[in-house]
Amino acid sequence: EAGVTQFPSHSVIEKGQTVTLRCDPISGHDNLYWYRRVMGKEIKFLLHFVKESKQDESGMPNNRFLAERTGGTYSTLKVQPAELEDSGVYFCASSPPLAGGRYTQYFGPGTRLTVL
Amino acid sequence: ELKVEQNPLFLSMQEGKNYTIYCNYSTTSDRLYWYRQDPGKSLESLFVLLSNGAVKQEGRLMASLDTKARLSTLHITAAVHDLSATYFCAVVWNTGNQFYFGTGTSLTVIP
Numbered sequence: 001e002a003g004v005t006q007f008p009s010h011s012v013i014e015k016g017q018t019v020t021l022r023c024d025p026i027s028g029h030d031n032l033y034w035y036r037r038v039m040g041k042e043i044k045f046l047l048h049f050v051k052e053s054k055q056d057e058s059g060m061p062n063n064r065f066l067a068e069r070t071g072g073t074y075s076t077l078k079v080q081p082a083e084l085e086d087s088g089v090y091f092c093a094s095s096p097p098l099a100g101g102r103y104t105q106y107f108g109p110g111t112r113l114t115v116l
Numbered sequence: 117e118l119k120v121e122q123n124p125l126f127l128s129m130q131e132g133k134n135y136t137i138y139c140n141y142s143t144t145s146d147r148l149y150w151y152r153q154d155p156g157k158s159l160e161s162l163f164v165l166l167s168n169g170a171v172k173q174e175g176r177l178m179a180s181l182d183t184k185a186r187l188s189t190l191h192i193t194a195a196v197h198d199l200s201a202t203y204f205c206a207v208v209w210n211t212g213n214q215f216y217f218g219t220g221t222s223l224t225v226i227p
Contacts, residue, residue, distance in 0.1 A: 003158060004158065009156075031213070033213075033214070033215075035215070035217075040219075041219065042120070042217045042218060042219045042220070043204065043206075043215075043217040043220075044217070045214035045215065045216070048213055048214060055213070056213065056214060058214075059214065091159070093159075093215075104149065104161050104164055105149075105161075105215060106158075106161070107151070107158045107159035107160075108158055109156060109157055109158045110158075
């Protein structure tokens with residue numbers, strides 16, 4: 001069974017540009033999560049999808065971040081315009097449709113975003 | 117907001133030695149996870165601890181949970197080089213689905 005995949009693995013952009021990150025969850029996993037780890041800090045929650053609906057987006061830092069999950073399969077996270085403080089590693093995770101989503105989350109390898 | 121403190125941040129140990137990583141959290145939780153991450157790879161789930169006094173073991177790693185003390189430990193026995201990685205604990209707050217992570221412990225096992 002394929003794990004959670006993320007694309008790209010690395011992205012280097014200039015301040016003010018736009019970047020779109022993609023996550024493909026494990027097939028059949030209704031729950032999809034985005035997290036971010038800024039250098040030296042803990043991994044922090046951004047948002048949670050159940051199928052195509054945003055269940056919890058309390059961790060989104062500001063309106064420059066837009067997450068979508070059309071059709072309830074893959075998800076994209078767009079940063080527009082990117083700022084220096086957006087640099088970090090963006091992780092995606094998915095989990096099966098059990099117990100309201102409170103189940104082991106399976107993580108992708110992350111996308112390392114560098115904003116210059 | 118739930119806070120998770122993990123220590124040490126960095127751990128360098130010789131092969132064959134024992135050591136413990138600690139994970140303290142600030143608010144009641146009924147579920148604690150330990151993950152391992154190798155450079156450039158995904159976070160790999162190691163253990164799920166669901167109740168007070170829970171103990172799980174896999175190879176040279178043993179995890180335990182004390183919900184009253186809000187403390188989990190990850191004990192490493194007779195370390196080997198293959199255990200070198202970053203280890204994270206993560207806690208789920210009772211009312212939500214998001215994981216709250218510790219800062220991670222970067223473990224290096226020296227031959």
